[in-house]
Amino acid sequence: MTCFEAREYLFAFLDGELDAPLSIELQRHLEHCPECAREAEIERSIRRQLGTVLNPQDATAPQDALARVMAQIRSAEGRARRSVWRRFPLHVRLLGLAAAVLLLAVGGWFALRGGPRPEANQSFADLLVADFQHFLEAGKSLQLQSSDPKEASTWLLERTHVAAALPVMQHDRCKLVGARSCKVSGRPAAFAFYEIGGEPASFVALAGSDADLHEMQMVSEGGRTHWVDRCRGHTIVACITDGIVRAAVGRMSEQELLSLLGMAHEG
Amino acid sequence: MNSLASAFEAFVAPHVRRLWALARQYARTPEDAADLVQETFLRAWRNFSPTHEMAYRRAWLVVILRNVATDWGRAERRRIRVTPLDDAELTEVILADATQPFAPLPAMDEARFREFLDDRLVAALDALPAGFREVIVLSVAGELNYREIAEVLDCPVGTVMSRIGRARRALRERLADHAAKGRHCSQSSGTPGCGGSS
Known part of the structure; x- marks a missing residue:
C-alpha cells in the first residue's frame, strides 16, 4: 500500500469501517511508515478529543425522560385497552378468557417440555x-x-x-x-x-x-x-x-x- | 401487561445516552435537548411496530430525532444549533470542497497541536459548513457507523465515507489555521487581534 492510498483510507480505518483485509494492509503500512503513523496518531488525538467535546461531562442522559414517556404510553394504552374490552358482551369476554387460559396452558406445556432453542443443534x-x-x-x-x-x-x-x-x-x-x-x-x-x-x-x-x-x-x-x-x-x-x-x-x-x-x- | 410498550422500552433504553448526546449537538440548550429527546421518543412510539423492519434499528431513532430537529429548525430556528441539510444542499457543500480530495494534510507540530487542541477544537468544529459538522456529529456523538449514517442521510455508504473524509480534512485544515494563528500570536504578543482566547 502506498502512502497516498494509506491517507485515502485513514479516516475509514480509524472509524473501524475498513474490511479486514484492507485494515491489515493499512496496519502493516503504518508499522513501516513513520510519517503515516504520525498522521494516524494525530487523527486519533483529534478523534478522541472530538469524543470529549461532543459528549460533554454535563451531558448526563435524562434517564427519566424515557421513564416519563413510558408512563404516558402505558397509561394511555391501559385506558384504550380497557375501553375496547368493555365494548364486548359478557359471554364473549368469558370466551376470550377461556381461550387465553388454554393458550397459556399449551404454551406452558411446551416451555416445560423444553422446546427447541435457536442454534440448539449447533455446537x-x-x-x-x-x-x-x-x-x-x-x-x-x-x-x-x-x-x-x-x-x-x-x-x-x-x-x-x-x-x-x-x-x-x-x-x-x-x-x-x-x-x-x-x-x-x-x-x-x-x-x-x-x-x-x-x-x-x-x-x-x-x-x-x-x-x-x-x-x-x-x-x-x-x-x-x-x-x-x-x-x-x-x-x-x-x-x-x-x-x-x-x-x-x-x-x-x-x-x-x-x-x-x-x-x-x-x- | 403491555408487551408492545415493554418491547419499545427495551429497544429504546440502550440508546438514550447516544440520543441525548446527539440532541445536545442539534439543540441550543440542554432544556431544548431534553424536549427534543422526549419528542423523539413519542414519535418513535407512534410509529413503532415490531413488524416494521426499520423499527428495531438504532438509526431509525436518529432519523426521527433529525426529523424533529428539522421541523423545529423550520418553525423556530432559535432552538436548533446544527441544521440538518437536505441532500441537494449537502452535495453542494461537498462539491465545493472536492477539488483536491486527497491532497496532503496540512503539516502540524505535534506538541503544539496537542497544547491547543482542547480549546480550539470547538471553534474549528463550529466553523465547519453545517453538512460537514453534521456527519461528524452523527459519527462521534451518535456513535453511528457508516451504514447507519447512510440510513439517516438516505445516501449510499460510499458517499458517507467520502463525506466523512472531507469533513475530517476540513476540520484538520481549520485546526491547522488556528495553530498557525496561535503561533503567530505567541511570537508577537500584543499584536492587535491576537488577544483573548475566543
Whole structure:
C-alpha cells in the first residue's frame, strides 16, 4: 500500500469501517511508515478529543425522560385497552378468557417440555467457526482499530460488559488488529481480530460455563485446563476464568491459538 | 401487561445516552435537548411496530430525532444549533470542497497541536459548513457507523465515507489555521487581534 492510498483510507480505518483485509494492509503500512503513523496518531488525538467535546461531562442522559414517556404510553394504552374490552358482551369476554387460559396452558406445556432453542443443534465450536467465517467473508468491519490489548480490553468491557482480558503478546508473530462487539447465541460477546504469522484468527469472550464447552475435548496440563475442538478446517481452543468463556479460532496450531488466551507453553 | 410498550422500552433504553448526546449537538440548550429527546421518543412510539423492519434499528431513532430537529429548525430556528441539510444542499457543500480530495494534510507540530487542541477544537468544529459538522456529529456523538449514517442521510455508504473524509480534512485544515494563528500570536504578543482566547 502506498502512502497516498494509506491517507485515502485513514479516516475509514480509524472509524473501524475498513474490511479486514484492507485494515491489515493499512496496519502493516503504518508499522513501516513513520510519517503515516504520525498522521494516524494525530487523527486519533483529534478523534478522541472530538469524543470529549461532543459528549460533554454535563451531558448526563435524562434517564427519566424515557421513564416519563413510558408512563404516558402505558397509561394511555391501559385506558384504550380497557375501553375496547368493555365494548364486548359478557359471554364473549368469558370466551376470550377461556381461550387465553388454554393458550397459556399449551404454551406452558411446551416451555416445560423444553422446546427447541435457536442454534440448539449447533455446537459452541461450530458457532464460533461460523461467526469467524462470516466475519471474514462478509467483510465485516472492526469497530476499534488497535494493536494495544489494554486499550482493546477496556473498549470491549465498556461495549459488552465482558472482561476480555486480551493478553500482551510476547512475540511479533501474533498481532492484535482490532475489536468489535457481537453476540453469540444471543449473548453479548467481545470479539478481537488477530493476525498470527499473516493468518487471520479470532478471539471471543462471553459469559458462560463449562456447559458451553461440553462437546469439546477437555485437556488438563500443568494444573491448567483448556478445551479444544476442530471444525471445518479450523482449530478452536477455549478456557473458562471467573465465569467468562474465552475462545480462539483459526487455521493455525492449538499452541499458537492458546497464546491468544494467554495460555501458551513456554519454549 | 403491555408487551408492545415493554418491547419499545427495551429497544429504546440502550440508546438514550447516544440520543441525548446527539440532541445536545442539534439543540441550543440542554432544556431544548431534553424536549427534543422526549419528542423523539413519542414519535418513535407512534410509529413503532415490531413488524416494521426499520423499527428495531438504532438509526431509525436518529432519523426521527433529525426529523424533529428539522421541523423545529423550520418553525423556530432559535432552538436548533446544527441544521440538518437536505441532500441537494449537502452535495453542494461537498462539491465545493472536492477539488483536491486527497491532497496532503496540512503539516502540524505535534506538541503544539496537542497544547491547543482542547480549546480550539470547538471553534474549528463550529466553523465547519453545517453538512460537514453534521456527519461528524452523527459519527462521534451518535456513535453511528457508516451504514447507519447512510440510513439517516438516505445516501449510499460510499458517499458517507467520502463525506466523512472531507469533513475530517476540513476540520484538520481549520485546526491547522488556528495553530498557525496561535503561533503567530505567541511570537508577537500584543499584536492587535491576537488577544483573548475566543
